[in-house]
Every structure is written in C-alpha cells, then in structure tokens.
Amino acid sequence: MSTPDTSGSATAAVPVGAALALADDALVLSHRLGEWAGSAPVLEEEVALANIALDLLGQARVLLSLVGDEDELAYLREERSFRNVQLVEQPNGDFAHTIARQLYFSTYQHLLYARLASGDGPFAGLAAKAVKEVAYHRDHAEHWTLRLGDGTPESHERMSRACEALWRYTGELFQPVEGLDVDHAALESAWLESVADVLGRATLAVPSGPRTGAWSAGAGRQGLHTEPFGRMLAEMQHLHRSHPGASW
Amino acid sequence: MTALEEELSRIAGAVPDPELPVLTLEELGVMRGVHVTGPGRVEVTLTPTYTGCPAIEAMSSDIESALHAHGVPEVSVVTVLTPAWSTDDISEEGRRKLTEFGIAPPRPQGPAGGPVPLTLAIRCPHCGSTDTELLSRFSSTACKALRRCTACREPFDHFKEL
Structure with a gap:
C-alpha cells in the first residue's frame, strides 16, 4: 500500500494509543468483511460487504499514517500489539453473525465518530468524513437486522442466536480509551438505546446475558485477544512477511 | 490566485474522473487548490470522495501527467480530508x-x-x-x-x- 499524504489532518500530538484503537478496529473488521469475498449469500451483499470493508480500510490507513508507517503497523505488529476490541475480530460465522457484528459495531462507531467530529481534537477531520460513511454501514446493518429478525422462523432464530452470541463482546466498546475525549458512559447509553430500538422493531429480544466476562478482563484494547484473531492475523500478514516489499 | 495558477487549475480540473470519466475532477468537486510553490513547482490539493476511495491514486497520477504535459516539471498532489467532501460539491x-x-x-x-x-x-x-x-x-x-x-x-x- 502507498498512502496519499494526509497532511491536512495530521495535527500535532496525536495520542498513539487512541489512534491505534480506532485504526485497529477498522483494519481488523475490514479484513473480516473481506473474507466474505467469493462466498456471500448474494452478489449484492458481496459487493456491499466489500464496499464497507473498503471504507474501513481507508479509515484505518489514515489513522495508522498519523502515528507511523501504515504497512509496518498493519503487517509487522504481533498479536499483543493490536488494540482493537474483541468484537471486530470474531469470525464471520453465518450471515446473521456478520450482520449482528455490523449492527453492534457500526452503531458504536457512528456515535463515536459523531462525537469526535463535533470536537476539535486530532481525529475531528477524519471523524467528520468517516461519520457519513459509517451512517450507511449502520443503515445497511439495521435493514438486514429487520429483515432477518422479522423474516422467517429460520432467519429469526439465527439472527437471535447471533445477537446473543456477540452480546458479551459489547461491553468492551465503552471502556475509556486514553486520548479519546469522549464521555464513554453517555456513549454507552446512547448505544443501548439505539440497538434496543432496532432489535425491538426486528422482533428480537435484547440479549440478557452479561456484556463482559471475567475471562476477558483486560481484553482487546490492552492487547489480549481471542483465539481466532491469531489465525486471522497470520493470514493477513503472511504475504508481507514472506515477501517483504512486494508490490504489484 | 495568479493567472498561471488559474490556468493550471483549469488543466488539472479538466482531468476526467478515473471511475466516472464523463465527469471532470472540477465537476466532481474534489479539487481544492493549485499553488505554484516555486519555479516549475506546483502543488495540487485534492480531497477524496470516500476515505478509502482507491481512485484517488489514479487521480493524482493523472493530474501529474496533465501538468507535466503542460510543461510543469515538478508536481506534488496532496490529499486533504477537511473539510469533508460532500455530494453537494x-x-x-x-x-x-x-x-x-x-x-x-x-x-x-x-x-x-x-x-x-x-x-x-x-x-x-x-x-x-x-x-x-x-x-x-x-x-x-x-x-x-x-x-x-x-x-x-x-x-x-x-x-x-x-
């Protein structure tokens, strides 16, 4: 990858941890969505998921370039150095799992970017641009949640299972991140309200399980990841590591 | 803006969009400025439609070629994100x-x-x-x-x- 010069958004004193948290969320989810290429249920969805992945990759590139060399950061860091939440690294599962992950994450990212865009911090410029893109990701996830939840008994059952399964990864989204000037408690209540509204209209119950677990203490923002992440990273990084400097 | 910058803006702005070749970059609204920074040196500022738009690299090299062809030896294209592009542009x-x-x-x-x-x-x-x-x-x-x-x-x- 070679990145355009983004000097317009490169303000002084970018908090590295916060930049990596935002960048890694976008990068890792982008890679997961890209895994649907060639196997999405319908062609339109293949294209939609690839487009969402591309938006996220663009955001990741800008954010990584704020704090270092994007290729080195993406391809040469070890698992423990990634700061993404565990939600985005979860495997795609069936289409319902991917949509549930999209609903949870895009709702969070949309609320977060809207807040960052309204401030004058180092991420305001990117957030002001990305919030408009993420609005479409959220819209896409919402419509699929409605369609699957309020669809056939089979689709309802699968969507319900997916929402339950990923619920335990949603608490982590609202852990304060150093350098992100955002009221995480307010963000969390706005998120809960928004997600509960969509689930309600989709005839789905708001999951009742815990939103974090003792086993995940520390979690992704501190570099602790779930087992599938290592395998994903191996695939994502292997070409660059095997053929340093390769290009086409 | 000097007369030279206006002329160079017209040339850079007339470059067709790589994905929608019926539109020029000027009509798409992604051109943000053309500045002569020294003798034979020009800096063009461009904004992407979407953050991850892969066309931005093709746009940059097309602008460079167009200005080279017009006799500008040194062209740099800088991408800016703010203010964010809108379809209203x-x-x-x-x-x-x-x-x-x-x-x-x-x-x-x-x-x-x-x-x-x-x-x-x-x-x-x-x-x-x-x-x-x-x-x-x-x-x-x-x-x-x-x-x-x-x-x-x-x-x-x-x-x-x-």
Whole structure:
C-alpha cells in the first residue's frame, strides 16, 4: 500500500494509543468483511460487504499514517500489539453473525465518530468524513437486522442466536480509551438505546446475558485477544512477511 | 490566485474522473487548490470522495501527467480530508452529465450528511419515472447504490448522498 499524504489532518500530538484503537478496529473488521469475498449469500451483499470493508480500510490507513508507517503497523505488529476490541475480530460465522457484528459495531462507531467530529481534537477531520460513511454501514446493518429478525422462523432464530452470541463482546466498546475525549458512559447509553430500538422493531429480544466476562478482563484494547484473531492475523500478514516489499 | 495558477487549475480540473470519466475532477468537486510553490513547482490539493476511495491514486497520477504535459516539471498532489467532501460539491453540470451517463445524481442534502430520508424521489435516468426501488445500498463502488425503475424495469446506479 502507498498512502496519499494526509497532511491536512495530521495535527500535532496525536495520542498513539487512541489512534491505534480506532485504526485497529477498522483494519481488523475490514479484513473480516473481506473474507466474505467469493462466498456471500448474494452478489449484492458481496459487493456491499466489500464496499464497507473498503471504507474501513481507508479509515484505518489514515489513522495508522498519523502515528507511523501504515504497512509496518498493519503487517509487522504481533498479536499483543493490536488494540482493537474483541468484537471486530470474531469470525464471520453465518450471515446473521456478520450482520449482528455490523449492527453492534457500526452503531458504536457512528456515535463515536459523531462525537469526535463535533470536537476539535486530532481525529475531528477524519471523524467528520468517516461519520457519513459509517451512517450507511449502520443503515445497511439495521435493514438486514429487520429483515432477518422479522423474516422467517429460520432467519429469526439465527439472527437471535447471533445477537446473543456477540452480546458479551459489547461491553468492551465503552471502556475509556486514553486520548479519546469522549464521555464513554453517555456513549454507552446512547448505544443501548439505539440497538434496543432496532432489535425491538426486528422482533428480537435484547440479549440478557452479561456484556463482559471475567475471562476477558483486560481484553482487546490492552492487547489480549481471542483465539481466532491469531489465525486471522497470520493470514493477513503472511504475504508481507514472506515477501517483504512486494508490490504489484 | 495568479493567472498561471488559474490556468493550471483549469488543466488539472479538466482531468476526467478515473471511475466516472464523463465527469471532470472540477465537476466532481474534489479539487481544492493549485499553488505554484516555486519555479516549475506546483502543488495540487485534492480531497477524496470516500476515505478509502482507491481512485484517488489514479487521480493524482493523472493530474501529474496533465501538468507535466503542460510543461510543469515538478508536481506534488496532496490529499486533504477537511473539510469533508460532500455530494453537494458536485456541480450542476456534473449532475446533468451523470444523468446522461445513466446514473441518478445525488439529491441535495442538509449539513448533517448521511442517508437521506426517502422524501425526495429518485428519478430513473433512462425513462424519467420517479417510481424506482432500492435493490442494494452499495453498488459498483461505495459511492453508488443499485436501484431499479419499476416503470421501465431497467436497473441503474444512484450516486448516494454523502
């Protein structure tokens, strides 16, 4: 990858941890969505998921370039150095799992970017641009949640299972991140309200399980990841590591 | 802006968009400025439509070639994100050309951005009917949605509001 010069958004004193948290969320989810290429249920969805992945990759590139060399950061860091939440690294599962992950994450990212865009911090410029893109990701996830939840008994059952399964990864989204000037408690209540509204209209119950677990203490923002992440990273990084400097 | 910068702006702005070659970069609204920074040295500022738009690299090299061909030896293209590009930046002429090309142009929107509520109908670029339906929110590129006209049955791309 070679990145355009983004000097317009490169303000002084970018908090590295916060930049990596935002960048890694976008990068890792982008890679997961890209895994649907060639196997999405319908062609339109293949294209939609690839487009969402591309938006996220663009955001990741800008954010990584704020704090270092994007290729080195993406391809040469070890698992423990990634700061993404565990939600985005979860495997795609069936289409319902991917949509549930999209609903949870895009709702969070949309609320977060809207807040960052309204401030004058180092991420305001990117957030002001990305919030408009993420609005479409959220819209896409919402419509699929409605369609699957309020669809056939089979689709309802699968969507319900997916929402339950990923619920335990949603608490982590609202852990304060150093350098992100955002009221995480307010963000969390706005998120809960928004997600509960969509689930309600989709005839789905708001999951009742815990939103974090003792086993995940520390979690992704501190570099602790779930087992599938290592395998994903191996695939994502292997070409660059095997053929340093390769290009086409 | 000097007379030379105006002239160079016209040349850079007349470069066609790599993905929608009916539009020039000027009509698309992505040109942010052309500055002569020294003898034979020009800096062009450009803004991407979407953060991850892969066309930005092709745009940059096309601008460089156009200005080289005009005798500017040193061209640098700088990408800026702020203020963020909006579909409202597409010129009237650009909208007319999009329709002619078979792409429904974006509807004008308020300052908030994002998806526009379906109060303003999207017109079929082929037959002009406003009776159209959404097939997919994402089409051939991130900036377009796929729709179908229920009158003439033709599918078409709609440049989404951003």
